[in-house]
Amino acid sequence: MTDRLATRFSKCRAEGRAALVTFVTAGDPTPGDSAAILDALVAGGADIVELGMPFTDPMADGPAIQLANLRSLAAGTKTSDILAIAVAFRQRHPDVPLIMMGYANPMIRRGADWFATEAVKAGVDGVICVDIPPEEDQELGPALRAAGLHLVRLATPTTDAARLPAVLHGASGFLYYVSVAGITGKQQAQQASIENAVGKLKAATDIPVAVGFGVRTPEQAAAIGRVADGVVVGSAIVDLVGSHGHQAAPFVQDYVASLRAALNTAETVA
Amino acid sequence: MTQASTTPLANSFRAQPDENGHFGQFGGRYVAETLMPLILDLDRHYRAAMADQAFHDEFDWLMKHYVGRPSPLYYAQRLTETLRESAPEGRGAQVWFKRDELNHTGAHKINNCIGQILLAKRMGKTRIIAETGAGQHGVATATVAARFGLPCVIYMGARDIERQQPNVFRMKLLGAEVVPVQSGAKTLKDAMNEALRDWVANVHDTFYIIGTAAGPHPYPELVREFQSVIGREAREQIQELAGRLPDLLVAAIGGGSNAIGLFHPFLDDADVAMLGIEAAGHGIETGEHAASLAGGTPGILHGNKTFLLQDADGQIAEAHSISAGLDYPGIGPEHSWLKDIGRVQYESVTDTEALDAFQLLCRTEGIIPALEPAHAIAAVARKARAMNRDQIILANLCGRGDKDIFTVADALGVAM
Numbered sequence: 064m065t066d067r068l069a070t071r072f073s074k075c076r077a078e079g080r081a082a083l084v085t086f087v088t089a090g091d092p093t094p095g096d097s098a099a100i101l102d103a104l105v106a107g108g109a110d111i112v113e114l115g116m117p118f119t120d121p122m123a124d125g126p127a128i129q130l131a132n133l134r135s136l137a138a139g140t141k142t143s144d145i146l147a148i149a150v151a152f153r154q155r156h157p158d159v160p161l162i163m164m165g166y167a168n169p170m171i172r173r174g175a176d177w178f179a180t181e182a183v184k185a186g187v188d189g190v191i192c193v194d195i196p197p198e199e200d201q202e203l204g205p206a207l208r209a210a211g212l213h214l215v216r217l218a219t220p221t222t223d224a225a226r227l228p229a230v231l232h233g234a235s236g237f238l239y240y241v242s243v244a245g246i247t248g249k250q251q252a253q254q255a256s257i258e259n260a261v262g263k264l265k266a267a268t269d270i271p272v273a274v275g276f277g278v279r280t281p282e283q284a285a286a287i288g289r290v291a292d293g294v295v296v297g298s299a300i301v302d303l304v305g306s307h308g309h310q311a312a313p314f315v316q317d318y319v320a321s322l323r324a325a326l327n328t329a330e331t332v333a
Numbered sequence: 334m335t336q337a338s339t340t341p342l343a344n345s346f347r348a349q350p351d352e353n354g355h356f357g358q359f360g361g362r363y364v365a366e367t368l369m370p371l372i373l374d375l376d377r378h379y380r381a382a383m384a385d386q387a388f389h390d391e392f393d394w395l396m397k398h399y400v401g402r403p404s405p406l407y408y409a410q411r412l413t414e415t416l417r418e419s420a421p422e423g424r425g426a427q428v429w430f431k432r433d434e435l436n437h438t439g440a441h442k443i444n445n446c447i448g449q450i451l452l453a454k455r456m457g458k459t460r461i462i463a464e465t466g467a468g469q470h471g472v473a474t475a476t477v478a479a480r481f482g483l484p485c486v487i488y489m490g491a492r493d494i495e496r497q498q499p500n501v502f503r504m505k506l507l508g509a510e511v512v513p514v515q516s517g518a519k520t521l522k523d524a525m526n527e528a529l530r531d532w533v534a535n536v537h538d539t540f541y542i543i544g545t546a547a548g549p550h551p552y553p554e555l556v557r558e559f560q561s562v563i564g565r566e567a568r569e570q571i572q573e574l575a576g577r578l579p580d581l582l583v584a585a586i587g588g589g590s591n592a593i594g595l596f597h598p599f600l601d602d603a604d605v606a607m608l609g610i611e612a613a614g615h616g617i618e619t620g621e622h623a624a625s626l627a628g629g630t631p632g633i634l635h636g637n638k639t640f641l642l643q644d645a646d647g648q649i650a651e652a653h654s655i656s657a658g659l660d661y662p663g664i665g666p667e668h669s670w671l672k673d674i675g676r677v678q679y680e681s682v683t684d685t686e687a688l689d690a691f692q693l694l695c696r697t698e699g700i701i702p703a704l705e706p707a708h709a710i711a712a713v714a715r716k717a718r719a720m721n722r723d724q725i726i727l728a729n730l731c732g733r734g735d736k737d738i739f740t741v742a743d744a745l746g747v748a749m
Contacts, residue, residue: 119517119649120634122526123365123533129516142646167363167633172647194633196369198353199361202633219367221536226370244367245534 067160067188068213068236071110072271072292080326081288083108084273085319086164086297088115088131089148090140092308097148098155100304103312105156107319111293112152113191116145116165123193125248127298130305142169146185153186162215162236164191167202175206182212189213189236197229204233213237218264220244220256227267237271237293240264242278248298251277254286261290281325288326296322346600346676349667354550354637356670362549363633367533376551378456383558388451395447396562399480402444404432404563406570406727411697416717426720428713429579430700430730431567431595440703440732441563441591442473446542448559450477453540460535461485463542464528466493466521466587467657468500469703469732470544475509477542485509488527492519493657500736518651521661525635545588546665549636553665560594563729568598571727579727581716582607585709586679587623587659589668591731596677606678609668610712612654613681623652624681625664626672639666655684655744656704658732686711688744691734703732704740 075082085104089097104112117135121128145163152161163182170178170192182190189212195203197216207214213236221244222230231238240260242252257274264272274287275295284294296319303318304311349356362372382388396402409428417425433441453461461478462485465471471487478485487504491513494501504511517523532541546556571579582599584592586609599605614622622628625640632641634649642650642662652662671677682690687704690711694702702710706729713728720726734741742749 118647120522120526122529122635123367125530126516133517136648168641168643168649169647171633172643172645193365194363194636196362196364196366198369199363202361202363202638217366219365221367221370223370230366241367244536246530249534 067158068111071160072237075110076292079331080329081291081331082110082271082273082293083319083323083326084111084113084275084293084295085109085300086113086115086295087300087304088117088128088135089145090117090135090138091131091301091304092134093138094140094144094148096309096311098151099312100315101148101152102155103316104319105159107316108323109319111160111162113162113164113295113297114145114149116163116169118166118169121166123246125246125298127248127301127305131301134305146181149185149187160188161186162189162191163187165193167192167194171202175203179206179210179212183210187212189215191215191217191239193217197233200233215239217241220260231268235270237273238264238268239295240272240274240291241276242274243276245276247276249277251279251283257287258290281321284322285325285329288329289331294326347597349670350550350554354554356667357673358631359638359666359669360550360553361638362636363638364549364636365533367536371536372549375452375456378452379551379555382452382455388455391451392448396444400437400443400447401435402562403566403570404435406430406567406574407432408574409698412694413717415693415697416714417722420718423722424718424720425722426580426717426724426726427722428717429571429725429727431563431727433563433591433729433731434702434706434733438473438476439735440469440473441560441594441729442470442544443476444562444594445544445556445559445590446473446477448555449540449542450481452555453483453542454481456540458538458540459483460539461542462488462528462531462539463544464488464521464524465544466490466524466660467736468493468497468504469658469736471509471511472500472503472507474542475504475507478509479507486531487511488514488524488531490514490518490520490524493521493524497657520651522649529635544590546590546593546667547588547635547637547639547663553637553667556590557593557597557667560590561597563591563594564596564598567595567727571725575725578602578605579725580604580606580720581724581726583610583709583713583716583726583728585610585659585705585731586664586668587612587661587705588663589665591729593665593667595729600676607676608712608716609677609679610708611679611681612656612659612708613683614653614655616683617681621653622681623654623659623661625662626668626679627681629662631669634663637666639663639669655687655740656708658703658705659708680712682708682711684744688741690714691741700730701734701738702730703734704737705732706730
């Protein structure tokens with residue numbers, strides 16, 4: 064299997080810019096809307112797509128993504144629908160890295176091996192699981208690695224130097240730096256604290272570092288893109304889906320294009 | 334894992350969890366990375382507190398002079414005799430109650446809150462948060478926050494706020510801010526989600542007082558430790574008053590903190606049987622219940638692996654019980670383990686059976702129980718009639734029923 068994530072980060076680096084990582088919740092507002100919204104992310108210039116798996120109890124998420132989870136579940140989204148959305152995405156976009164992101168319980172419900180196998184069959188490249196820290200890696204990590212999937216780990220402002228090696232051990236694809244101690248989509252971190260943290264992380268690992276949580280404007284994305292390998296935007300896109308529903312795709316595309324344009328013109332430090 | 338054959342480990346049911354918080358396959362620390370360093374920090378402070386006699390002394394002093402412990406152990410003679418009337422010849426066990434409804438604030442919840450606020454103080458935290466369903470844990474948390482002069486925010490589902498106005502007012506009188514939770518089904522599990530969201534955003538100054546023996550390690554262990562005062566007292570009292578250990582312990586289970594508090598000091602007493610009672614709501618077969626062990630499957634929620642009410646995709650189901658304190662789709666991980674290994678038996682009791690038992694205790698003993706222990710009392714009635722007269726059942730009367738009279742009146746069709 065070609066490593067789509069590594070290929071894409073290399074391509075972005077060659078172009079002298081950070082990768083644009085975009086998140087939407089699968090099946091929001093309905094499973095039938097997901098294809099058009101995912102295509103809009105790619106058309107707008109997203110490099111990497113994170114497909115959120117809706118969960119009844121998204122305790123690390125702020126109001127925007129909580130509501131997206133509720134909309135999707137209310138529309139009847141099942142795990143089988145999410146996998147079907149991924150399969151169809153992979154057929155339309157053979158080269159765009161696709162990450163599944165969500166909470167542990169829906170991922171392990173039928174067994175971690177089942178989930179890993181189905182994710183590979185669906186053309187998924189990696190998995191982010193919010194509530195499986197390194198200490199509980201055995202729950203999902205071995206199954207993902209055996210299937211050839213990346214396990215993308217999260218580092219946060221509370222992850223200190225003593226703890227960082229444990230987080231990096233077994234991490235692959237990229238490291239997701241959660242720039243705010245808090246929930247998704249609320250406050251934004253000070254640029255100086257992000258730069259400081261990214262510097263420490265990049266000194267500790269060779270895998271790319273992407274920064275997310277609270278990134279909303281092209282200016283913020285550009286500022287982060289100067290120091291990080293990737294910029295993650297989620298809640299702001301999910302808000303557009305929330306306000307425009309079935310007609311969200313063109314709004315999503317325009318917004319993502321504005322982020323991408325900002326990244327294109329931002330000069331990277333490296 | 335290997336162990337030297339010359340040094341066998343003690344064969345004890347009381348040695349769980351392991352250092353990573355696992356009770357067999359259950360328990361653990363399934364939290365976002367942001368919280369992980371805090372959980373580890375809490376674990377360090379908890380172990381240091383346990384090794385510090387001054388911590389135990391302060392806890393014991395507050396238990397005695399503020400909470401009113403030890404709570405009495407009471408032989409329910411009239412209830413025993415009443416049950417014997419409908420039992421086969423020679424049957425009808427003696428029923429004893431651990432009177433934790435006589436504690437300050439009216440339930441066992443305060444034991445845990447005292448322990449946790451002492452930890453918060455020790456850790457230098459300056460702000461307290463908690464979740465609550467019916468409001469009992471919220472009231473107990475607001476109580477200790479007032480006692481220790483710390484600001485306190487209680488998360489409570491908007492639907493529960495409507496149903497539990499007296500407790501909302503109590504919390505406010507005690508100086509707490511009560512935040513209505515509008516997400517999800519607006520009940521206890523959503524309140525717990527919201528408390529976790531607060532905690533993750535206020536990691537530096539905030540202590541989260543979890544109300545039951547669940548959540549990420551070390552919460553199930555430390556809540557058990559603070560609630561085990563129930564079982565330690567009961568074990569001493571029954572030997573003093575009856576001259577021997579009981580034959581059967583009975584306790585109601587939502588998250589399971591009063592039950593584990595009673596059971597744990599007896600786990601290695603091989604002749605003491607134990608029965609945990611889940612809420613069967615309208616009946617397990619209707620799907621409208623809160624019996625995670627009887628009707629659930631293992632999964633991960635709120636930081637631990639345990640039995641959960643969930644669908645085939647791992648989405649969490651809504652629980653139902655007439656008792657708001659049992660109305661939760663999960664259960665503490667140690668109970669999942671004790672069920673798995675067979676040390677404790679678990680059964681369930683419906684809303685209707687609990688209402689009958691509620692009235693039975695009112696009339697035979699002059700005690701209005703909370704709806705939570707009313708579930709345990711229904712099971713006591715069921716078991717006592719099948720046991721011999723010289724046998725002893727010890728049940729935890731973990732809360733008083735003042736808070737429930739409106740719910741009971743409504744269920745009995747009485748307009749108030």
